[in-house]
Amino acid sequence: MFIDLKLEGKRVLILGGGVVGERKAKKFLGSNSKITIVSKDFTENLKNLSQKYEIQLKNTNEQSLDSLISNSDLVIAATDDENYNEKIVLNSKNKNILVSSVDNPFISDFIMPATKIIGDIIVGIGTGGKSPMMAKIIGERLKKHVTNEDILQVR
Structure with missing residues (x-):
């Protein structure tokens, strides 16, 4: 099912600053959403995009995961760790926040076509x-x- 979400003013959280996280972030450009990307490292292109667009890049650890998710409207799990992505999905679902895991569509609430x-x-x-x-x-x-x-x- 194709759903075109109106995300203006919505808080989008992407966990993972690699190539896949970058690709997902680009899909939200122009949506007027508030994009936050959390990772230990970020691609150079993401760093450049954060200067050009309103994208907030944050370095963080697992201890603040709960708080980050609680303050989001939509979550994308885009790390290179399947177990961590699953933890992100479970945490988000427990808070009734729509979530997508890039490596496991079966546990995701949605897939970005x-x-x-x-x-x-x-x-x-x-x-x-x-x-x-x-x-x-x-x-x-x-x-x-x-x-x-x-x-x-x-x-």
């Missing part, structure tokens, strides 16, 4: 978390078939 924005058209492609790369490839193929005439019909 690959999206292609073509003018005013947004296409979402999901594989149930099985193959994000294939979803991206299919999105690129679909994009080639949407014409300017199609886009004009939306307006």
Whole structure:
């Protein structure tokens, strides 16, 4: 099910500052949400994005996990540790906060599909978390078939 959430003013917490966390953060740019990314290390691109956009980068330890999640509206577990991601999911669910784990769609409340924005058209492609790369490839193929005439019909 594709749901386009209105996240303006919502507090989005991403745990993990690597390439996957970066990719997830980019999906929230332009949503006017308050993005916080927590990690021991951050990609250079995330550091640059935090200067350009309102993205807060925090170095923290596990002891503050409970507090971070409690102060969030949406949580993404994007660390390279499956057990820690599961802990993030359980903590979030106990607080009735929507959560997604990048490495386990079966325990997640939602999955972020690959999206292609073509003018005013947004296409979402999901594989149930099985193959994000294939979803991206299919999105690129679909994009080639949407014409300017199609886009004009939306307006």
